[in-house]
Amino acid sequence: MTKGFFSEQEKTFVNLIHTAAYFESEFSQFIKDFGLSPQQYNVLRILRGQSPNPILGGDLQKRMLHKMSNATRIVDKLVEKGFADRIKSDEDKRQILVSITKPGFDLMNVLDEEVFNFNSKVINLPEAQLMVLNILLDNLRTAVK
Numbered sequence: 599m600t601k602g603f604f605s606e607q608e609k610t611f612v613n614l615i616h617t618a619a620y621f622e623s624e625f626s627q628f629i630k631d632f633g634l635s636p637q638q639y640n641v642l643r644i645l646r647g648q649s650p651n652p653i654l655g656g657d658l659q660k661r662m663l664h665k666m667s668n669a670t671r672i673v674d675k676l677v678e679k680g681f682a683d684r685i686k687s688d689e690d691k692r693q694i695l696v697s698i699t700k701p702g703f704d705l706m707n708v709l710d711e712e713v714f715n716f717n718s719k720v721i722n723l724p725e726a727q728l729m730v731l732n733i734l735l736d737n738l739r740t741a742v743k
Contacts, residue, residue: 621720628716632709637667638676639709645682645698646706652685652695681705 603609622636629639644661645653653661659669673696676682681702687693698706721728 624720625716632705632712633679635672635675637662637664637672638681640664641669641672641676642681642698642702642706645696646703649698649703652683652697654687655694655696658696676702 603612626636629636632639634642640663641658644658655669655673658673659665659667662669673682673684677684679701681699683697683699685695685697687695723731
């Protein structure tokens with residue numbers, strides 16, 4: 599037994615949750631300076647990657663990091679800010695497609711360097727250790743599927 603934990607698995611689980619919460623808090627503070635929430639940034643990344651094709655709202659929800667996020671509300675905010683557009687599907691008027699706008703692209707282009715610098719500052723490990731960590735995290739996620 600590890601001190602305070604019943605197993606190394608429990609200690610790892612708590613450590614992962616604690617570490618994820620720490621980095622999410624740091625990123626929230628960072629991205630707030632650009633008028634975005636982390637979820638809005640995530641949606642803009644998805645929309646940019648999907649471009650030039652729009653994406654269905656349901657498909658957008660599936661690709662978000664936080665599956666329980668309210669994608670509709672997040673898209674509403676991005677539309678209000680001029681970073682995203684909603685389009686009714688030609689095939690099915692009930693379906694709403696979402697795409698990134700030119701101002702959304704421009705913001706993401708600015709954020710590319712800013713996020714790179716942020717990541718370099720807060721995840722300051724040698725590349726070899728980062729590669730091992732990424733392999734371990736990938737293995738951990740696939741081991742439970």
